[in-house]
Amino acid sequence: MKQNNFKIAVFAGDGVGPEIMKEALKILKLIANKKNINLQLAEGLVGGSAYDHFGVPLPDSSLELALQSDAIMLGAVGGPKWEALDYSLRPERALLGLREKLGLFANLRPVVAFDELLDASPLKKNVVHGIDLMIVRELTGDVYFGKPRGVTKGKDGKRTGVNTMVYSEDEISRIAVRAFEIARTRKKNLLSVDKANVLESTELWRNVVTEVGRNYPDVTLKHMYVDNCAMQLIRNPAQFDVIVTTNLFGDILSDEAAMLTGSIGMLPSASLGENTALYEPIHGSAPDIAGLNIANPLATILSVALMLRYSLSMPQEASLIEKAVADTLKEGFRTQDIHQQDKKLIGTEKMGDAVAKNLCKLLN
Ligand code: NAD
Numbered sequence: 001m002k003q004n005n006f007k008i009a010v011f012a013g014d015g016v017g018p019e020i021m022k023e024a025l026k027i028l029k030l031i032a033n034k035k036n037i038n039l040q041l042a043e044g045l046v047g048g049s050a051y052d053h054f055g056v057p058l059p060d061s062s063l064e065l066a067l068q069s070d071a072i073m074l075g076a077v078g079g080p081k082w083e084a085l086d087y088s089l090r091p092e093r094a095l096l097g098l099r100e101k102l103g104l105f106a107n108l109r110p111v112v113a114f115d116e117l118l119d120a121s122p123l124k125k126n127v128v129h130g131i132d133l134m135i136v137r138e139l140t141g142d143v144y145f146g147k148p149r150g151v152t153k154g155k156d157g158k159r160t161g162v163n164t165m166v167y168s169e170d171e172i173s174r175i176a177v178r179a180f181e182i183a184r185t186r187k188k189n190l191l192s193v194d195k196a197n198v199l200e201s202t203e204l205w206r207n208v209v210t211e212v213g214r215n216y217p218d219v220t221l222k223h224m225y226v227d228n229c230a231m232q233l234i235r236n237p238a239q240f241d242v243i244v245t246t247n248l249f250g251d252i253l254s255d256e257a258a259m260l261t262g263s264i265g266m267l268p269s270a271s272l273g274e275n276t277a278l279y280e281p282i283h284g285s286a287p288d289i290a291g292l293n294i295a296n297p298l299a300t301i302l303s304v305a306l307m308l309r310y311s312l313s314m315p316q317e318a319s320l321i322e323k324a325v326a327d328t329l330k331e332g333f334r335t336q337d338i339h340q341q342d343k344k345l346i347g348t349e350k351m352g353d354a355v356a357k358n359l360c361k362l363l364n
Pocket of ligand 1: 020075077095286288294299337
């Protein structure tokens with residue numbers, strides 16, 4: 001029987017976090033009401049607001065809440081108020097702590113070019129048109145965690161810096177399985193990105209992804225070197241469906257891909273583990289516009305769609321949210337960050353209302 005009871009941890013965070021989360025929850029509650037889903041929304045503190053209250057950015061109570069939830073919604077953390085703190089106490093440490101403790105090993109970043117926003121891209125309209133890609137980045141391995149690491153001083157007094165690029169077979173097959181499964185729900189094209197011509201750890205990456213691919217004969221698997229992929233993302237980004245890659249390459253390629261559409265306030269993300277997942281917009285806490293009711297809530301609303309698709313087994317409802325966002329843009333509604341001449345400038349709350357209204361029409 002399909003599950004219809006879910007516990008969702010809600011961490012609004014700092015800066016614009018509470019404003020954009022309010023609109024995202026509006027959409028989530030609407031779906032729950034219309035589809036008779038029993039949602040338990042449990043709010044907790046992370047980031048700077050948690051530091052102010054508990055003296056740490058990720059209190060045990062919040063971690064416990066995250067561990068007990070089916071999924072986690074996060075706004076954003078950080079801001080100038082906490083910048084002078086020791087690194088271990090900075091708001092951003094909460095994100096690293098959650099990733100580590102929840103074992104969030106797969107980071108998903110969809111990039112979709114909405115027809116109405118093609119002008120926002122730094123690239124030509126005809127290049128951006130039709131972009132609908134998903135980057136699946138491995139998140140817990142590679143050179144960021146490999147040992148040995150550090151800076152040492154030799155007898156001659158000169159320093160040497162070292163980091164280790166390392167991947168085990170199991171780490172690679174785990175992310176490959178996720179990527180193939182995701183490709184299966186899309187256009188069934190998976191591109192694995194590596195540097196197998198010069199780096200042995202990514203030669204293993206290529207071999208293991210190929211081996212996993214034998215279980216997915218319905219998905220077309222191709223390989224590409226990372227330098228070529230960086231170029232192709234600018235030359236012809238619409239050619240891609242799903243891209244799976246290592247932590248380091250994914251870090252760089254996903255930021256490059258994010259810029260293709262030119263609007264940071266539009267891009268959602270998901271970080272998946274074995275037992276739970278975290279959903280958040282890719283942007284930060286935007287302290288420069290916090291409290292002004294002008295932040296774009298669409299990235300967070302689109303993160304709700306990802307949560308429905310990847311954690312709550314509600315792919316149709318996820319697509320309806322995405323369609324409601326597209327319809328709202330078609331009607332000409334814009335927050336300040338994506339505003340163009342002749343469009344209707346509205347604030348955070350009104351944008352949430354406009355999407356909710358369109359979603360209601362689609363759900364009826
Ligand atoms: P940022 O993403 O917060 O803001 C960059 C620029 O984009 C700003 O001009 C901001 O106003 C604008 N912007 C961001 N989101 C927007 C939205 N939804 N609508 C309209 N405009 C938006 O990046 P930053 O300024 O480098 O960082 C601010 C704080 O956020 C820092 O403390 C940083 O460490 C933190 N941060 C947190 C996360 C996270 O929580 N996942 C990610 C990145 C940065």
